[in-house]
Amino acid sequence: xxxxxxxxxxxxxxxxxxxxxxxxxxxxxxxxxxxxxxxxxxxxxxxxxxxxxxxxxxxxxxxxxxxxxxxxxxxxxxxxxxxxxxxxxxxxxxxxxxxxxxxxxxxxxxxxxxxxxxxxxxxxxxxxxxxxxxxxxxxxxxxxxxxxxxxxxxxxxxxxxxxxxxxxxxxxxxxxxxxxxxxxxxxxxxxxxxxxxxxxxxxxxxxxxxxxxxxxxxxxxxxxxxxxxxxxxxxxxxxxxxxxxxxxxxxxxxxxxxxxxx
Amino acid sequence: xxxxxxxxxxxxxxxxxxxxxxxxxxxxxxxxxxxxxxxxxxxxxxxxxxxxxxxxxxxxxxxxxxxxxxxxxxxxxxxxxxxxxxxxxxxxxxxxxxxxxxxxxxxxxxxxxxxxxxxxxxxxxxxxxxxxxxxxxxxxxxxxxxxxxxxxxxxxxxxxxxxxxxxxxxxxxxxxxxxxxxxxxxxxxxxxxxxxxxxxxxxxxxxxxxxxxxxxxxxxxxxxxxxxxxxxxxxxxxxxxxxxxxxxxxxxxxxxxxxxxxxxxxxxxxxxxxxxxxxxxxxxxxxxxxxxxxxxxxxxxxxxxxxxxxxxxxxxxxxxxxxxxxxxxxxxxxxxxxxxxxxxxxxxxxxxxxxxxxxxxxxxxxxxxxxxxxxxxxxxxxxxxxxxxxxxxxxxxxxxxxxxxxxxxxxxxxxxxxxxxxxxxxxxxxxxxxxxxx
Numbered sequence: 001x002x003x004x005x006x007x008x009x010x011x012x013x014x015x016x017x018x019x020x021x022x023x024x025x026x027x028x029x030x031x032x033x034x035x036x037x038x039x040x041x042x043x044x045x046x047x048x049x050x051x052x053x054x055x056x057x058x059x060x061x062x063x064x065x066x067x068x069x070x071x072x073x074x075x076x077x078x079x080x081x082x083x084x085x086x087x088x089x090x091x092x093x094x095x096x097x098x099x100x101x102x103x104x105x106x107x108x109x110x111x112x113x114x115x116x117x118x119x120x121x122x123x124x125x126x127x128x129x130x131x132x133x134x135x136x137x138x139x140x141x142x143x144x145x146x147x148x149x150x151x152x153x154x155x156x157x158x159x160x161x162x163x164x165x166x167x168x169x170x171x172x173x174x175x176x177x178x179x180x181x182x183x184x185x186x187x188x189x190x191x192x193x194x195x196x197x198x199x200x201x202x203x204x205x206x207x208x209x210x211x212x213x214x215x216x217x218x219x220x221x222x223x224x225x226x227x228x229x230x231x232x233x234x235x236x237x238x239x240x241x242x243x244x245x246x247x248x249x250x251x252x253x254x255x256x257x258x259x260x261x262x
Numbered sequence: 263x264x265x266x267x268x269x270x271x272x273x274x275x276x277x278x279x280x281x282x283x284x285x286x287x288x289x290x291x292x293x294x295x296x297x298x299x300x301x302x303x304x305x306x307x308x309x310x311x312x313x314x315x316x317x318x319x320x321x322x323x324x325x326x327x328x329x330x331x332x333x334x335x336x337x338x339x340x341x342x343x344x345x346x347x348x349x350x351x352x353x354x355x356x357x358x359x360x361x362x363x364x365x366x367x368x369x370x371x372x373x374x375x376x377x378x379x380x381x382x383x384x385x386x387x388x389x390x391x392x393x394x395x396x397x398x399x400x401x402x403x404x405x406x407x408x409x410x411x412x413x414x415x416x417x418x419x420x421x422x423x424x425x426x427x428x429x430x431x432x433x434x435x436x437x438x439x440x441x442x443x444x445x446x447x448x449x450x451x452x453x454x455x456x457x458x459x460x461x462x463x464x465x466x467x468x469x470x471x472x473x474x475x476x477x478x479x480x481x482x483x484x485x486x487x488x489x490x491x492x493x494x495x496x497x498x499x500x501x502x503x504x505x506x507x508x509x510x511x512x513x514x515x516x517x518x519x520x521x522x523x524x525x526x527x528x529x530x531x532x533x534x535x536x537x538x539x540x541x542x543x544x545x546x547x548x549x550x551x552x553x554x555x556x557x558x559x560x561x562x563x564x565x566x567x568x569x570x571x572x573x574x575x576x577x578x579x580x581x582x583x584x585x586x587x588x589x590x591x592x593x594x595x596x597x598x599x600x601x602x603x604x605x606x607x608x609x610x611x612x613x614x615x616x617x618x619x620x621x622x623x624x625x626x627x628x629x630x631x632x633x634x635x636x637x638x639x640x641x642x643x644x645x646x647x648x649x650x651x652x653x654x655x656x657x658x659x660x661x662x663x664x665x666x667x668x669x670x671x672x673x674x675x676x677x678x679x680x681x682x683x684x685x686x687x688x689x690x691x692x693x694x695x696x697x698x699x700x
């Protein structure tokens with residue numbers, strides 16, 4: 001939702017980044033204010049997942065130009081864990097399985113780390129158990145998943161639920177959801193998106209990175225950006241997503257090239 | 263070459279000293295078995311790194327020291343021993359320096375299981391000779407195995423577990439081997455006979471009260487009849503100066519299931535051979551292992567899963583966490599014989615090196631002679647996965663916390679498969695202590 005009195009959370013200016021020496025991001029500009037939901041769409045290889053990873057601080061990506069300001073500070077001064085503690089969250093496209101670490105232990109460790117950063121109370125295992133079970137109801141998630149290894153043997157839908165559960169626990173200012181709809185059946189998609197919708201408010205913001213318009217039927221964006229070849233080539237409202245759904249991506253790049261020639 | 267032969271055999275001669283003093287058994291076949299083993303041992307050589315099976319494991323430090331058979335009986339008190347007890351165990355047999363210690367053994371939880379026999383072999387031999395004879399010495403062959411030959415030469419006492427037909431033993435049986443004396447050689451022997459439809463969990467547990475050099479040379483034989491189920495947990499936490507050599511041979515009959523988790527933490531040099539024969543249709547085994555070593559330790563695990571008959575299933579996950587200048591070796595052989603159609607087998611060897619000086623040699627070895635089979639295997643050696651570290655950091659965990667957690671998890675994945683809570687907890691603590699950095 002676009003609010004009049006919103007604060008700027010994220011300011012991306014001319015961002016360039018490479019992986020293995022190949023430039024993937026070629027000058028990204030993006031402003032995200034509190035309360036807003038942005039969708040970043042584009043074909044495979046357009047650079048949208050790279051943008052998500054660069055913002056979260058993955059060390060395989062090298063920032064070669066531009067700036068990113070997060071809540072007024074230079075994002076690139078922060079290590080990935082400091083970004084997380086400062087309120088930036090990335091829901092992974094492919095959440096990592098960590099057999100041997102109980103999911104409940106991992107969730108509590110992450111929760112307490114962020115709580116400590118915010119000067120808030122940490123929870124012991126018993127307190128946390130009650131707390132996390134409440135949050136799991138939001139996602140219609142079976143409490144049995146607390147006792148399993150982190151994401152170990154979870155189905156695609158269960159992994160994505162677990163990502164959103166982490167979002168619910170960490171209460172980020174800015175959540176970036178990378179292809180959260182991929183691999184979800186319709187029931188899982190409904191409960192995951194319902195969870196996300198309950199977590200969005202006028203103080204936080206969400207960036208949805210997605211290939212398909214389907215997700216945007218459930219989480220309605222305020223802005224839709226189309227990425228191609230490492231740039232945002234078009235920005236519009238939620239109706240742009242519907243147009244992409246019926247017309248595909250090609251017309252956007254044709255339109256952009258035509259405009260560039262003028 | 264000739265020099266090593268000479269030192270090899272004189273060394274074995276010295277190891278065989280004391281064997282003639284063993285009391286002879288009333289059973290002729292047992293005396294014959296021992297005599298055959300003595301004869302075989304005196305013709306075999308101590309293996310060197312020139313032997314393919316011992317390529318990476320140089321046991322010359324073992325043959326440079328002289329070890330005597332245990333002479334004095336240890337007067338170990340319950341107070342010294344009880345810290346190793348498992349609260350869940352139904353029955354505990356304790357051996358001190360290889361010698362059965364009745365005063366430390368017992369039935370903490372008793373057992374209502376009709377006919378279950380858990381006792382020391384020398385006592386059992388008279389009463390259960392007919393049950394023992396078809397199994398003892400039948401699986402752990404000593405023709406080409408000098409350590410199995412030595413163990414059999416000294417075969418006098420040991421643990422016998424006899425689970426009668428259809429008896430399901432709910433609580434685990436704990437076989438506890440405590441080392442208290444230095445420079446001695448002990449030859450623990452275990453025989454587990456699981457009759458048809460029975461089920462049992464055994465813990466074979468090697469511990470030490472001292473940090474000196476000694477030799478443990480163990481042999482365990484496990485026979486599963488039709489539909490029997492055996493869970494075998496093996497923990498080797500010998501002294502870091504000790505030598506631990508062990509041979510375990512398992513034979514699986516129709517639709518039986520053998521599951522094993524073996525954990526190697528101790529010993530200067532350890533070598534564990536686990537040979538599993540799926541001798542009849544529909545047998546199933548799951549064999550998991552973890553070696554967690556540091557300093558100048560060497561832990562060598564050689565396993566062989568032999569699919570002899572159709573419809574067998576085997577899964578294996580072996581992991582090593584190697585720190586310091588330690589060296590881990592894994593050789594995992596899987597044989598699928600021509601008759602073993604519809605075999606389903608998977609093996610993985612994963613290794614984590616925590617130090618630039620740490621080393622691992624891993625060798626999956628598949629010998630497949632049947633055409634309708636599914637065999638998957640894979641091996642990895644390396645440091646922690648960058649994507650896993652990033653995932654945890656993206657949730658606010660510091661680099662060091664993330665790395666500690668992942669290293670712990672790497673080992674805990676195997677420990678988690680142990681069904682006994684107190685043992686699992688203890689081993690988890692050990693993994694935690696050995697893997698965490700500041």
